Amino acid sequence: MKTEPTRYHAMLIALLPALLLAACAQQRPVLAHYPAAPPVQPLPIRVAPVAPPDEVAPLLAYHQSLRKMTQGELLKELSGLLQQQRTAKITLQMGMILMLTRGSGDLARAQSLFDSVTSSTDPEAEGVRAFAQLLSSHCAEARRLSDVADRLASQLKETQRKTDQLNETLEALKAIERGLPVRPTSGGSAGAR
Secondary structure: OOOOOOHHHHHHHHHHHHHHHHHHHHOOOHHHHOOOOOOOOOOOOOOOOOOOOOOHHHHHHHHHHHHOOOHHHHHHHHHHHHOOOOOHHHHHHHHHHHHHHOOOOHHHHHHHHHHHHHOOOOHHHHHHHHHHHHHHHHHHHHHHHHHHHHHHHHHHHHHHHHHHHHHHHHHHHHHHHHHOOOOOOOHHHHHHO
16 A cells, blocks of 8 residues: 655655755864864975176186286277276276286286275175275285395395405405415425424
């Protein structure tokens, strides 16, 4: 015997989805028994620093080209730089030329130019300041060595003059000795007695 769905069944079927939704809404999360996870911190992104443009390498290459020049070419190059607007780079180039010309006072002038770049507040000088300090200290050392060499050359010249004077005196004494009459030896008269 077949029974027809009763009204009760029909109502139950209609309420079933509502009951299921209500049951789901009242469930507690399963993770409530576990400790709360710490907040996730984003990992820092490591970015390689961008290297500033190398301002010293072109100056080193310029110095190498200067070393191949003759004194006349160096002076011509210096004359051309003197006509340009003075920047930190031009000032360093002028100093490098003066280091190689080695005229009277050129090392002191070169050191002065390098020191001006070292103490400059110009933003362009920032990239070459350490190089200017290096060149300035090189000039100071070269000047010191030049002074020592000059002093030693002067002492050598004075020593040579004294040596020549002593040699002349020695030769004069030898000439006097050769001009003296020969003395008889006293050994022959002592044997006769």
